[in-house]
Each structure stands twice: as C-alpha cells, then as structure tokens.
Amino acid sequence: MSDPLTEVVRLLQPRAVLANIISGKGNWAVRYSEYGHPGFCIVLEGSCLLAVDGQEPIAISAGDFVLLPTTPGFTLSSFAPAPPVFIDPKLVPGGQGERRHGEPNGEPDMRSLGGAFMFDRADPGFLVSWLPRMVHVQGSARLAQLVQMVGEEYEDQKPGSEYMLSRLAGMLLIEAMRSAAAGSTPPGLLRGLGDERLALALKQMHAHIDRAWTVGDLAAVAALSRSAFYDRFTRMVGVAPMEYLLGWRMEIAKQLLRHEALPVAEVAERVGYGSASTFSVAFSRRVGQSPSRYARSD
Incomplete structure (x- = not known):
C-alpha cells in the first residue's frame, strides 16, 4: 500500500x-x-x-x-x-x-x-x-x-x-x-490521514494514481456513503476528493516530465488519463502551460 x-x-x-x-x-x-x-x-x-x-x-x-x-x-x-x-x-x-x-x-x-x-x-x-x-x-x-x-x-x-x-x-x-x-490540525492532508476512514481512501489514491477513480469508488474504500464521504473528505482535507486527486496527479506529472523526460503520452497514461490530448488540456489549465513547454522550462 x-x-x-x-x-x-x-x-x-x-x-x-x-x-x-x-x-x-x-x-x-x-x-x-x-x-x-x-x-x-x-x-x-x-x-x-x-x-x-x-x-x-x-x-x-x-x-x-x-x-x-x-x-x-x-x-x-x-x-x-x-x-x-x-x-x-x-x-x-x-x-x-x-x-x-x-x-x-x-x-x-x-x-x-x-x-x-x-x-x-x-x-x-x-x-x-x-x-x-x-x-x-x-x-x-x-x-x-x-x-x-x-x-x-x-x-x-x-x-x-x-x-x-x-x-x-x-x-x-x-x-x-x-x-x-x-493531533488536532487544520484541514489538509495531515488531518485527512488522521481520520481512519479517509486514510484508507488517500492511500488507495496514491497507490493507484492511474485508476479512473470516482467519488463512489473512494467512498466504498472508506466504507462510507457517497455523500458522507464527499462531505467528510472536503471538510477534513480542505478540498473535494477529485480536486485533491487532480492536484496530486499533476505534481507527479510535473516530475515525470521534467526529471524523467518521459513522452507526454506516457505521462498521461501513468497519471490516469486515457489520451495525451485530455491530459494536456487538464495540465495546461492547472499549471498554466502545456506539458511539452513545462518539460523544456528550467
């Protein structure tokens, strides 16, 4: 895990x-x-x-x-x-x-x-x-x-x-x-990991970043209803589950692009996108530049 x-x-x-x-x-x-x-x-x-x-x-x-x-x-x-x-x-x-x-x-x-x-x-x-x-x-x-x-x-x-x-x-x-x-911390990753149910979902997200997760899938991992999981995750971690997953995927993608020098299509697959074009749109929206341009920048 x-x-x-x-x-x-x-x-x-x-x-x-x-x-x-x-x-x-x-x-x-x-x-x-x-x-x-x-x-x-x-x-x-x-x-x-x-x-x-x-x-x-x-x-x-x-x-x-x-x-x-x-x-x-x-x-x-x-x-x-x-x-x-x-x-x-x-x-x-x-x-x-x-x-x-x-x-x-x-x-x-x-x-x-x-x-x-x-x-x-x-x-x-x-x-x-x-x-x-x-x-x-x-x-x-x-x-x-x-x-x-x-x-x-x-x-x-x-x-x-x-x-x-x-x-x-x-x-x-x-x-x-x-x-x-x-202990008692403000909303964020640490508080989420301190919650037994949410920790299960967070670990699965990190272990299988390439999986096409849905809120329902993650709720099942946490043994909570979809609405209870969504509300609890958002309250404890400070962002919605899919927003957290997107942020982590993009951080991994940035490392793969700049430090591993992998092709955009391979990076897209590794972080859970079905096509390079879909990944490129999401990456550009999140990071502010295209994956290929980011990979070339210092």
Missing part, C-alpha cells in the same frame, strides 16, 4: 540548509523577518518563547520541533521582555557558526538549531497547501532522537555530513507530520 507522507517527502527531496545554532542567555530577543520558504527550529537545550506572526506565542523546550511551512515573521526570546535584534534570513547566510544573543558569557539558557528546508524537486507550495501554518511537536521520543542526530551532525561536521543531513531532513519531516496527523 502506498504511503502518502513518504511519497510527498520523496517527491520534494528535502535537504536541510542555511542552518545555524542559535543560543541565548539572560534577557534577549531576536526578530526574523518573513522568509517565505519552509523553515524549522529544533530546541537542543533549555527553553524560550516563540512568537510567530498570526499565532499565539508558545514556550518551546529541549526536544521540541517546530515546522513553519511558509516561515512568516517570528521572534525568539527569553521569557522576560528585551529589545529585539533584527535579522533578515534572506540576507544572512547560514552555516556561519553559533549566533549568541543576550549575555555573551556563560552557559546559555537556550540552544536551538534553526534553518530552512530546501527542496531539490517540486514546488514547496505543493507541500505548504496541505500543512497547517505551524507544526509544533513535543514529547516525541523518536523525534528527539532525530533532533539529537541533526544537532550532532551540524556541530561535528564529519565526512558525509551533507548526505546525512539530507536524509535526516526527510525523516524529520515525516516524523513531524506523523505527529501532527495524530
């Missing part, structure tokens, strides 16, 4: 870059302007306050993992107020050692690893559209182990660290999304 989370992460091929150790002691605050790409924060030691624009401030502690799919502006700070240092992540490169805030000497009250996920393939907007504005995971022993390994790789910089970090980035994403799916 195909696993939607694995497929999403495999399609994106994430690698953790632009990362820095961030630490603070005493009264301190650092304000990051909007970045627009998926970002993360892993707390290695201690605790601090995280205030993301549009969200209530939260306390984050050692072992916590925060994923910001669009990374709006946010502030990291001590629990006592302090004038913030302003940083534009688009202008300040990562990988330049530890950034210390507040008192310069002594053991820090908080150490974290902050950075951005970059993707070798696919538009991260595709991932963002199915995720909550902020994913905050705490108390996960498995995630804590991954967090520790990421921190060690960044601090030690042993041979092979780049490869290790690319794999750890994928594992972090999957584990964080697993944890979020088990």
Whole structure:
C-alpha cells in the first residue's frame, strides 16, 4: 500500500540548509523577518518563547520541533521582555557558526538549531497547501532522537555530513507530520490521514494514481456513503476528493516530465488519463502551460 507522507517527502527531496545554532542567555530577543520558504527550529537545550506572526506565542523546550511551512515573521526570546535584534534570513547566510544573543558569557539558557528546508524537486507550495501554518511537536521520543542526530551532525561536521543531513531532513519531516496527523490540525492532508476512514481512501489514491477513480469508488474504500464521504473528505482535507486527486496527479506529472523526460503520452497514461490530448488540456489549465513547454522550462 502506498504511503502518502513518504511519497510527498520523496517527491520534494528535502535537504536541510542555511542552518545555524542559535543560543541565548539572560534577557534577549531576536526578530526574523518573513522568509517565505519552509523553515524549522529544533530546541537542543533549555527553553524560550516563540512568537510567530498570526499565532499565539508558545514556550518551546529541549526536544521540541517546530515546522513553519511558509516561515512568516517570528521572534525568539527569553521569557522576560528585551529589545529585539533584527535579522533578515534572506540576507544572512547560514552555516556561519553559533549566533549568541543576550549575555555573551556563560552557559546559555537556550540552544536551538534553526534553518530552512530546501527542496531539490517540486514546488514547496505543493507541500505548504496541505500543512497547517505551524507544526509544533513535543514529547516525541523518536523525534528527539532525530533532533539529537541533526544537532550532532551540524556541530561535528564529519565526512558525509551533507548526505546525512539530507536524509535526516526527510525523516524529520515525516516524523513531524506523523505527529501532527495524530493531533488536532487544520484541514489538509495531515488531518485527512488522521481520520481512519479517509486514510484508507488517500492511500488507495496514491497507490493507484492511474485508476479512473470516482467519488463512489473512494467512498466504498472508506466504507462510507457517497455523500458522507464527499462531505467528510472536503471538510477534513480542505478540498473535494477529485480536486485533491487532480492536484496530486499533476505534481507527479510535473516530475515525470521534467526529471524523467518521459513522452507526454506516457505521462498521461501513468497519471490516469486515457489520451495525451485530455491530459494536456487538464495540465495546461492547472499549471498554466502545456506539458511539452513545462518539460523544456528550467
């Protein structure tokens, strides 16, 4: 059975870059302007306050993992107020050692690893559209182990660290999304996977993308009536079943066209279209350009 989370992460091929150790002691605050790409924060030691624009401030502690799919502006700070240092992540490169805030000497009250996920393939907007504005995971022993390994790789910089970090980035994403799916999240893929009935239909859609699915077929997989399935899917995932399937088909098609260099007719067949012309019309409407033109573009 195909696993939607694995497929999403495999399609994106994430690698953790632009990362820095961030630490603070005493009264301190650092304000990051909007970045627009998926970002993360892993707390290695201690605790601090995280205030993301549009969200209530939260306390984050050692072992916590925060994923910001669009990374709006946010502030990291001590629990006592302090004038913030302003940083534009688009202008300040990562990988330049530890950034210390507040008192310069002594053991820090908080150490974290902050950075951005970059993707070798696919538009991260595709991932963002199915995720909550902020994913905050705490108390996960498995995630804590991954967090520790990421921190060690960044601090030690042993041979092979780049490869290790690319794999750890994928594992972090999957584990964080697993944890979020088990909790209460806004409508999206994670919430759908957290619903036992809908998860069955989502897995079948991903496993057999080339099948001529109907809402009735998917409702049968989920053991629900057609209307109950449609309403439940739309409410939990945020889009209608056929709209979700279309979006996933087009993401697969984009990868096959650009990275596998397959003929349009073969791509059409692989993603469930009976003819190249029908596929081309649907692709052009969704992507804004023809399949052949998309395959040639950078």
